[in-house]
Amino acid sequence: xxxxxxxxxxxxxxxxxxxxxxxxxxxxxxxxxxxxxxxxxxxxxxxxxxxxxxxxxxxxxxxxxxxxxxxxxxxxxxxxxxxxxxxxxxxxxxxxxxxxxxxxxxxxxxxxxxxxxxxxxxxxxxxxxxxxxxxxxxxxxxxxxxxxxxxxxxxxxxxxxxxxxxxxxxxxxxxxxxxxxxxxxxxxxxxxxxxxxxxxxxxxxxxxxxxxxxxxxxxxxxxxxxxxxxxxxxxxxxxxxxxxxxxxxxxxxxxxxxxxxxxxxxxxxxxxxxxxxxxxxxxxxxxxxxxxxxxxxxxxxxxxxxxxxxxxxxxxxxxxxxxxxxxxxxxxxxxxxxxxxxxxxxxxxxxxxxxxxxxxxxxxxxxxxxxxxxxxxxxxxxxxxxxxxxxxxxxxxxxxxxxxxxxxxxxxxxxxxxxxxxxxxxxxxxxxxxxxxxxxxxxxxxxxxxxxxxxxxxxxxxxxxxxxxxxxxxxxxxxxxxxxxxxxxxxxxxxxxxxxxxxxxxxxxxxxxxxxxxxxxxxxxxxxxxxxxxxxxxxxxxxxxxxxxxxxxxxxxxxxxxxxxx
Amino acid sequence: xxxxxxxxxxxxxxxxxxxxxxxxxxxxxxxxxxxxxxxxxxxxxxxxxxxxxxxxxxxxxxxxxxxxxxxxxxxxxxxxxxxxxxxxxxxxxxxxxxxxxxxxxxxxxxxxxxxxxxxxxxxxxxxxxxxxxxxxxxxxxxxxxxxxxxxxxxxxxxxxxxxxxxxxxxxxxxxxxxxxxxxxxx
Ligand SMILES: Cc1cc2nc3c(=O)[nH]c(=O)nc-3n(C[C@H](O)[C@H](O)[C@H](O)COP(=O)(O)OP(=O)(O)OC[C@H]3O[C@@H](n4cnc5c(N)ncnc54)[C@H](O)[C@@H]3O)c2cc1C
Ligand code: SF4
Numbered sequence: 001x002x003x004x005x006x007x008x009x010x011x012x013x014x015x016x017x018x019x020x021x022x023x024x025x026x027x028x029x030x031x032x033x034x035x036x037x038x039x040x041x042x043x044x045x046x047x048x049x050x051x052x053x054x055x056x057x058x059x060x061x062x063x064x065x066x067x068x069x070x071x072x073x074x075x076x077x078x079x080x081x082x083x084x085x086x087x088x089x090x091x092x093x094x095x096x097x098x099x100x101x102x103x104x105x106x107x108x109x110x111x112x113x114x115x116x117x118x119x120x121x122x123x124x125x126x127x128x129x130x131x132x133x134x135x136x137x138x139x140x141x142x143x144x145x146x147x148x149x150x151x152x153x154x155x156x157x158x159x160x161x162x163x164x165x166x167x168x169x170x171x172x173x174x175x176x177x178x179x180x181x182x183x184x185x186x187x188x189x190x191x192x193x194x195x196x197x198x199x200x201x202x203x204x205x206x207x208x209x210x211x212x213x214x215x216x217x218x219x220x221x222x223x224x225x226x227x228x229x230x231x232x233x234x235x236x237x238x239x240x241x242x243x244x245x246x247x248x249x250x251x252x253x254x255x256x257x258x259x260x261x262x263x264x265x266x267x268x269x270x271x272x273x274x275x276x277x278x279x280x281x282x283x284x285x286x287x288x289x290x291x292x293x294x295x296x297x298x299x300x301x302x303x304x305x306x307x308x309x310x311x312x313x314x315x316x317x318x319x320x321x322x323x324x325x326x327x328x329x330x331x332x333x334x335x336x337x338x339x340x341x342x343x344x345x346x347x348x349x350x351x352x353x354x355x356x357x358x359x360x361x362x363x364x365x366x367x368x369x370x371x372x373x374x375x376x377x378x379x380x381x382x383x384x385x386x387x388x389x390x391x392x393x394x395x396x397x398x399x400x401x402x403x404x405x406x407x408x409x410x411x412x413x414x415x416x417x418x419x420x421x422x423x424x425x426x427x428x429x430x431x432x433x434x435x436x437x438x439x440x441x442x443x444x445x446x447x448x449x450x451x452x453x454x455x456x457x458x459x460x461x462x463x464x465x466x467x468x469x470x471x472x473x474x475x476x477x478x479x480x481x482x483x484x485x486x487x488x489x490x491x492x493x494x495x496x497x498x499x500x501x502x503x504x505x506x507x508x509x510x511x512x513x514x515x516x517x518x519x520x521x522x523x524x525x526x527x528x529x530x531x532x533x534x535x536x537x538x539x540x541x542x543x544x545x546x547x548x549x550x551x552x553x554x555x556x557x558x559x560x561x562x563x564x565x566x
Numbered sequence: 567x568x569x570x571x572x573x574x575x576x577x578x579x580x581x582x583x584x585x586x587x588x589x590x591x592x593x594x595x596x597x598x599x600x601x602x603x604x605x606x607x608x609x610x611x612x613x614x615x616x617x618x619x620x621x622x623x624x625x626x627x628x629x630x631x632x633x634x635x636x637x638x639x640x641x642x643x644x645x646x647x648x649x650x651x652x653x654x655x656x657x658x659x660x661x662x663x664x665x666x667x668x669x670x671x672x673x674x675x676x677x678x679x680x681x682x683x684x685x686x687x688x689x690x691x692x693x694x695x696x697x698x699x700x701x702x703x704x705x706x707x708x709x710x711x712x713x714x715x716x717x718x719x720x721x722x723x724x725x726x727x728x729x730x731x732x733x734x735x736x737x738x739x740x741x742x743x744x745x746x747x748x749x750x751x752x
Contacts, residue, residue, distance in 0.1 A: 053722065055714070056744075060637070062709035067642040081751055186729035227724045229747050352734045357727035358746060392749045395742045396708040396718060400644075400701040403684035405676060410618050410625070413708075414717060416742045422752065 007294040009035040009258065010561065012280055013301055014265045014310065017117020018543050019530040019550045020301035021247030022160070026554035027299070028256040032561070035293055036257060037282060039264040039302075040113035043120070045244035049234025051086040059085050079108045079495065082123075087232040090114065090121050099305075100440040102454035107336075108494035109305060109453065115261050116243040117303065118497075121232045124213040124240050124360065125388065126166045127540035128157050130175040132371065137536050140382045143333060143431035144506040146535050147516030150177070156548035163250075164241035164547070165219055167361075168211030175384075176366040176540065182217045184209045189353045190391040190419050190479060191363050197478040204368045205475075210361035210388060213241035221249070229358035240360070262286050265310060266448055268298060268526065272318040277526045283446050297525045297557050297566060301550065304334070304531035308437045308502035309451040311528075322439075324503065324513050324520045324528075331438055333431035334453070335501045335537040338461035338490035342387060342423040342472030345481030350419045354393060362390035365423070365475075367539055369467065381463035385427035386539045387472065393417050421481060423472040426496060427464035428539040429457070435493075437502050455493035465490055498542050500531035518553035525566050529553045607632050608665035609655050616676050617703045623717040631706035635699075644701040654695040714744040721745055 010032035013023045024036045042048070056063040065085040070078045077083055077091040092111045101107045112118045131150035137143035154177070161180040170178040187195065187209055195207040214225045222238035222245055231240045238245035251257045260282075267281040269292070279294035300307040308331050312322035322330050367384035370377050394417030404412060440452040469488040476483050493499075506512020509521035518533050520526040529550040531542055560566040614626035614635075626632075639646035655664055658679065664672065683693035683700070707713040714720045719741050733740040744750070 055711070055720070055722070056709035057711045057714065061641060061643060062634075062638075062705055064638075064643050064705065069641070071642070084751075186727060188729050227727045228722065230722075352732055354731050354733050354739055355727070355729050356721075356731055356739070356743075357724035358743075358748065359727050359729075392746070392752065393742075394752065395744060395746050395749045396704060396713075397750045399704045399708075400697075401684070403680055405617055405680055406673070407619055407621055410621060410717070413704075414742060415740055420752070 007279070007296050009033050009293065009295040011035070011297045011299060011557070012037060012293060012295040013299045014280065015039075015117060015300070015302035015306070015530070016115050016243055016248070016259070016261075017112070017301065017303060017530075018119045018122065018243070019546050020117065020299070021119060021243030021251070022547050022550040023299040023301050023529060023554050024251040024257060025247040026551050027558060028251045028254040030555065030558035030562070031254075031256065032558060033256050034251070034258065035295065036251070036259045037263040037265055037280070037293075038115050038117075038259070038261045039285060040115060040117070040261065042261040043115045043234070043244065045234075045238070045248075046236040048244075049236055050089070052230070052233045052236060054086065061085050076108050077110060079492075080110050080497070082232060086230065087121060090232060090234070096445065098442070098444060099450050100442060100452040102452065103456060105492050107453040107455045108492050109499070110494060110497045111303070115259075116248075119242040120234055120244070122543065123541070124231065125364070125541040126161070126164075126168070126179075126211050126213050126544040127364070127366075128177045128179055129153070129538050129540060129545055130173075130177055132175060133536065133538040133540075136383060136538070137431070142382070143536050144504065144508065144511050147505055147507045152516070153545070153548050153552065156552040157544065159551055160544060160547045164213050164246055165215035165217070165222070166211055166213050166544075167216040167225075169208050171206050171208050173206060173366055175371055176364075179211070181211065182215055185212070185214075185216060185359050185361055187363065188355060188391045189350045190347045190421055193350075194421070194475065194479055198365075198475070201478060202368070202475075204371075205365055207363055207365050210364050210390075212361035214360045215239050222246070225360060227357035227359060229360040231360055264446060264448070265302070266290070266313070266446070268300070268310060268314040268323055270314065270316050270318060270323055270523070272316065275523065277523060283448075285446070288446070296561060297527065299550075299554070299557070300526070300528045300532070301530050304499050304502055304534075305437055305451055305453065307528050307530050307532045308334075309439070309449075311503065312437070312439045312451075313449050324523060324526065326522070327510050327513075329504065329511060329513055331502050332433045332436045333501045333504050333535070334435045334437055334455060334499070335429035335431055335534065336455065336493050336499045337426040337429050337496035337537060337539060338457045338465055339427070339496045340425050340465045340469065340487045340490050341485060342425045342468050343476050343481075343483050343486040344420060344422045345476035345479070345483045347391065347419040347421050347476075347479050347481045349480060354416050362388050364388050369464075379463070379467055381460045381467065383428040383430070383460070383464070384539055385425050385464045385468045387423045387425055387468070389422040389424050391419055391421045393419055421476060421479065423475065425465060425468040425472070426498070426539050426541070427461050427468065427490075429537045430460050431501055431504070431536055432458060435501075453493075457490045457493065461490060462488070498531075498537065500534040500537055500542055503528045503532040504535040505533050506535060517556045518549055519557070524560070527553050527557055605663050605665070606636075606652070606655070609659070609663055610635055610651065612665040612672060613676070613699065614703055614707070616672060617700065618707050618713075624712050626703055626707040626713075629707065629710045629712045631703055631710065634706045635702050638702050638706065644698050644705065646698050646702060650695060650698055654692070654699050657692045657695065708744055718742050718744040
């Protein structure tokens with residue numbers, strides 16, 4: 001380690017969510033003294049999950065939340081259908097955390113500002129990228145070539161999966177490589193039937209159980225899943241991966257971690273003469289006091305939009321357009337999967353079956369389009385899409401859409417509804433320079449410039465969703481399903497909650513922000529390891545890849561620091 | 567008319583209590599008629615009773631859904647607002663209290679409205695209001711302790727997943743889970 005520097009910490013990690021927790025764990029385990037800065041409040045594992053065991057009748061709005069209040073302070077967060085009265089406090093107050101968008105039906109930025117970030121609220125779906133995903137930009141010319149390939153990330157996927165606990169079934173698919181899985185959760189009868197029918201009618205399509213960071217086997221102080229499916233309230237069993245249940249205890253156990261909540265990083269400081277980052281400026285969100293902390297390396301893990309916003313506002317004479325932005329790439333090539341409801345169908349023939357227990361995952365049908373070449377299937381789009389969803393039997397809420405009154409109606413609702421099957425779509429989002437994060441001239445309550453998000457889905461995404469709707473209907477037909485709803489219209493940007501890009505990796509410093517180790521091209525002690533680093537989006541949920549890239553970058557940074565290269 | 571007067575008064579009364587929990591405890595703890603007129607509560611009780619009557623489990627009136635409907639509409643659940651309930655009752659029973667209409671006429675009238683709302687999918691005022699009020703009554707009932715855990719089944723910690731329970735072999739398993747959270751949201 002470079003002994004000549006006298007800093008408060010060896011490393012500073014900004015953000016304690018999915019990636020920040022990983023950075024803190026890996027860096028502390030390598031012996032570095034780490035300051036983990038989180039802008040949101042403390043939420044203790046277990047005791048901090050205030051609503052976890054509440055029944056609906058114990059809540060004033062019976063789980064639906066104060067809709068009148070939400071119009072004032074959750075007008076964006078409530079776009080996520082999973083927002084409810086139990087988890088409302090795990091998502092931001094939209095009034096207190098404003099941002100700007102360019103389009104009318106602009107980007108919906110779904111966020112959690114708290115210890116653990118969105119690791120507390122995420123859907124836990126964990127998918128590796130295939131080698132084809134890392135080669136896609138090179139093959140069809142959209143975006144810049146990734147400087148890494150699957151083989152570079154594969155051992156880090158292993159490390160992450162083994163540590164966080166991912167349940168799933170091995171399927172030997174190149175486009176969705178197998179990982180270190182705990183035993184899979186079970187399929188429901190209509191799902192098994194569709195899996196079998198696909199094998200006969202569409203052998204290139206595989207329906208498998210959703211690979212999820214809900215554990216089916218116990219590990220180090222964490223219990224297996226109890227099948228409640230209320231994860232976003234927080235889980236005191238520690239049965240799903242969150243910072244609190246998993247990476248934070250590991251980082252704390254090293255004795256090398258200093259954790260600070262209510263600590264908003266306003267700017268990253270750059271020393272032009274040294275060509276290095278010296279530290280960060282922090283606003284205490286409780287008393288608005290400001291402090292500066294120094295470190296030898298800084299990891300940005302604030303979530304794609306916030307990390308890009310932080311770089312943009314960390315201007316200096318050397319970087320008048322934002323830190324690490326010599327090339328006008330910072331903020332551009334921002335992506336989010338285009339998602340739609342491919343089909344929802346009533347499925348006959350399985351009436352004798354019901355289930356007990358709430359499975360906290362669904363099914364996935366991985367990408368099957370354009371696998372051999374960019375648009376090799378004769379489709380009118382490049383790349384692909386995948387489905388998630390699953391089968392279920394509606395409960396009493398279906399009564400809101402049904403005719404009926406009195407005893408017969410009550411008796412009807414006493415029974416589960418007929419089986420339904422839902423297939424939602426995630427289509428790959430192509431990197432486009434015009435999809436962009438910039439700074440607005442408005443500021444927030446702390447005087448920090450707000451971000452402006454200019455985003456729209458392109459024609460390629462629309463074409464993919466049109467195909468996905470058609471194919472979803474065909475697959476429901478295979479089950480004799482009666483489609484009651486289907487769509488090829490994407491929700492507004494942000495609704496997939498897979499926002500990524502803005503500080504992309506690449507081989508060429510003129511066209512990218514980061515090198516293959518998430519390191520800023522010409523600032524060796526600054527790393528960005530959240531979704532901002534992504535050079536393309538594939539069509540899988542991305543967080544497992546963010547974690548693998550973070551673990552890889554942290555170990556690279558530790559090596560470099562310990563051998564004196566940084 | 568009395569009913570309309572009530573909502574103005576109670577609307578102001580409820581608005582002057584700022585937090586939801588205050589409203590809740592106000593309604594839980596004291597004589598509800600201090601906030602809501604006896605006529606309105608009687609009408610809502612009548613609706614609740616027609617919608618989900620007592621059977622081998624208590625129904626919506628007996629578990630006290632009516633006062634909750636007032637809170638729920640004030641706080642705009644299911645797309646309601648503070649006048650939804652009285653507006654609906656005014657068009658349902660323009661000549662006076664619905665509770666005072668003979669029960670057979672109540673059933674006839676509400677059945678007609680229900681058919682308009684859910685079979686014909688009419689967008690008439692009464693059909694639109696009824697879709698909202700019905701959703702509120704169902705929510706109030708099936709999220710109550712009786713509705714969720716006696717009429718339906720409620721298990722917060724199942725502890726296991728049985729993916730393929732044959733309900734023809736076990737009649738008791740043919741009862742919906744109120745605690746199937748995802749199915750409830752879809
Ligand atoms: C409902 C929902 C379902 C999802 N489902 C899935 C899924 O199934 N699979 C999947 O892969 N992904 C899913 N995601 C997305 C996933 O949550 C994100 O990709 C992931 O959390 C990103 O990790 P992160 O560390 O970059 O950001 P976050 O987890 O958002 O953490 C960022 C942290 O940084 C803090 N922060 C921000 N700015 C600053 C600052 N200036 N100073 C200090 N701290 C700061 C924030 O408060 C936050 O705690 C889902 C998200 C949601 C909300
Ligand atoms: S479903 Fe499993 S992981 Fe989710 S809250 Fe319940 S026990 Fe925890």
